[in-house]
Amino acid sequence: MGGPNLEVFKFGMYIMFPIATMYYYGTNLDKRFSVPDFWPKPEQTNRIPFEKEEIHSELERLKQRRLYLREKRLQNEKNEGQDS
Structure with missing residues (x-):
């Protein structure tokens, strides 16, 4: 042992x-x-607006983008209709 x-x-x-x-x-x-660089930097992430002015400006930006995309879509549909 x-x-x-x-x-x-x-x-x-x-x-x-x-x-x-x-x-x-x-x-x-x-x-x-x-x-390295796995997590995005704070300036690369989405920032939620908390102030009233920031919220209004963000809503205005989204509205302008939506209207621009709508106009672009309508224009494409109009062009496709003329080609047929």
Whole structure:
């Protein structure tokens, strides 16, 4: 038989191996497992307007875009009708 020293060594390995593994993989996570430029920068994301003027200007912008796309669609339909 191994004796008490072997049992103490085995117990130490059983305890220290998971702790050492967690310490190794748990430190410097930002450098080790990060993908550069994975998340968009704040200026690249959508910004929700909260102020009344910002909401009105955003609604006006959406309305102008919708009207522009409608005019473009009607013009395409008119052109297709003339070609037939």
